[in-house]
Amino acid sequence: MRYTVVGAATLGFDLARLPHGDVVAAVLRSALACGPAGLDRLALAHPGPDERRRRQTTLEQALVEREALTALLPHAGRALEEAARGQVHTLRRLEAGMLGDAAGLDHLVRHEILDWTWLRSGSMAVQDPVAADAADVLSDAAAASYLHEPVHAGLWAEMAAPLARAAVPLRDDLDVTDAPEAATVLRAVAAADEAVRTSWRQVVDDLRPHTTQWAPAMHRATWAVSLSERLRIAMDVQLAGVIAFHRGGFTAIDAAYGAWNALAGVLQAGLVEDLLPRAEAEVLLRPWHLVHG
Structure with missing residues (x-):
């Protein structure tokens, strides 16, 4: 599955479960903020086509070890039932299996985040050469943390x-331009102690019987984000959410059990609360209100 700007919360679900997902998020936020001057600096740092080709060959060998989660998702409900009976194999796979992959990450950087760098004429499109080199640098840095494991430490x-x-500054802060309303949520999550994390887990458990309400409400919020041309802002907010999630001590288990979806919904609703029907906004904001009042 490809990662997209529209599906920023889905990307966040993967990054929230990766040990170095917060670094990936910071790299992608840097790409979002990059202008022509930044692209020039990135392109100058390119290792050259031959060296990058060598690294890509090694990377391809690492990619075959990665297993997609797509085929497993229909069994998510069964996983929770198994966990209740002490059968945790499927749940462990849910904690680690990715919805996307490194190729999807490259497409996101090159074709969506840097979409403004493409030169188009009719049905033809080619990326500006400087931007193409900059995209290589950004994509490689994101993939290095996305795929990071001790076995290939030198490659990463x-x-x-x-x-x-x-x-180029790595945007690992919690400040989001044009979305100051997200600051309170992001900082509270990043500063979470064990009591707050426990509260989030309890709220997620308590709301689990009502999860069928979450998906249509999140869909409506994402549609509102798209119609109001806030997609890039929303992606920045969701990626900052990943950084806050990691910084607050939440784990891959928390994300797999629903804590990430809860946070992603809160952040998305905060961006378009002015456009959402009240019922959908309440569904998405409910976890925040239950934990923080």
Whole structure:
């Protein structure tokens, strides 16, 4: 499955469960904020086509070890039933299996986040050469943390090095331009202690019987984000949410059990509460109100 700007919350679900997902989020936020000057610096840090080709060959070998979660998702309900009976195998796979992959991450960076760098004429489209090199650097740095594991530690370091050389600021803060209403939620989640994390887990458990309400409400909120041309802002908010989720000590287990979806819904609703029917807004904001009042 490809990652998209529209599906930022889905990308967040994957990144919330990855050990270094917050770093991926920071790289993607840097890409979102990048202008022409930043692209120039990134392109100058490109390792060159031959060196990158060598790294890509090694990367392809690592990719075959990755297992997609798509075929497993229909069994998510069964996983919770199994966990209640002490059968945790499926749940463990839900904690680690990805909805997307590194190729989807590259497409997101190159074709969606940097969509403004493509030159178009009729049905033909080609990316500006400087932007194409910059996209290589950003995509490689994001993939290095997305795929990070001890076995290929040298490869990840090599892939991330050009971004560090470019001296483009890594956006690992919680500030979101044009969405100041998200600040309260992000900072509260990032500052969570064990009592707050426990409250989130309890609320998610308590609301589980009502999860059928969440999907249509989230769909409506995402549609409102799209119609109001707030997609890039929403992606920035969701990615900042990933950073806050990690910083607050929430785990892959928390994300797999629903804590990430709850947070993603709160953040999305906050962006378009002015456009949402009250019932849908209440569904998405309910976890926040129950935990924080």
